[in-house]
Amino acid sequence: MPTPLLELRDLHVTAGGAQILRGVSLVVNEGEIHALMGPNGAGKSTLANVVMGHPGYEVTAGDVLLKGASIARWSADARARAGIFLAFQYPEAISGVSVIQFLRQAIAARKGLEELSVLEVRLDLAEWMERLGMDAAFAERHLNEGFSGGERKRNEILQMALLEPVIALLDETDSGLDIDALRVVARGVRTVRDEHPAMGTLIVTHYVKLLEEISPDQVHILIDGRIVDSGDASLADRIEHHGYDAWRTVSA
Secondary structure (H helix, E strand, C coil): CCCCCEEEEEEEEEECCEEEEEEEEEEECCCCEEEEECCCCCCHHHHHHHHHCCCCCEEEEEEEEECCEECCCCCHHHHHHHCEEEECCCCCCCCCCEHHHHHHHHHHHHHCCCCCCHHHHHHHHHHHHHHCCCCHHHHHCECCCCCCHHHHHHHHHHHHHHHCCCEEEEECCCCCCCHHHHHHHHHHHHHHHHHCCCCEEEEECCCHHHHHHCCCCEEEEEECCEEEEEECCHHHHHHHHHCCHHHHHHHC
16 A cells, blocks of 8 residues: 555644544545545634644644654744645735745745755746746736735645645635636646646545546545544535535534
8 A cells, every 4th residue: 555645634624722623534545636625613714824834833643744754843944845835725925025035935945955046937937827827917916916716716826836745635625715716726726737747635625616627536535533434535525415404414
């Protein structure tokens, strides 16, 4: 059996003294797409942030493994350098820092380099912006400042493409997008995965629409901090038609 890219083992997590995750186990193998669904407050975004190493959460039991190595005590920046990428639900704006400046520093850190040629970054950036259907002027704008919701999410996908992660976590990337913007983002995710087919992907979402555009290998239902069911893409269709009531009793 190959070593999983990402493995969560009986993960228990608290924040501010409140327990949020109550024994989550999950395995994402090379090239797989997993979707994590559940009602508001179930702990979906918490799970993504814990994998990324957000300091506001405490792992009280269990483990997080990347390619078989425990990373539960690693800092967020160490995890990012190792190849974990998180696309935020609400990406922050950074005034005074252009998209290309940000990416130059981020790519250098990911590759373990002191310095990275501006020309090299600009060429790679221009290629990916063309592939993702983005205006070339986008590179000189301040990071997320004045960006629409769709532009912020496409910028996250652009970062994912250039950082070449081992595992990508997409935290409600579809949140707040109309159907056209959602399709643009979904097409971007597919384009990146075509270029990096070994990349694992964990999509946190409320909506089936994104999963219709990006077909997952597995869908997991998280309720009250526990995964109560897992299955193929048809599981998302059942949620769309019947909601989560059938699974709430399982978590009780």
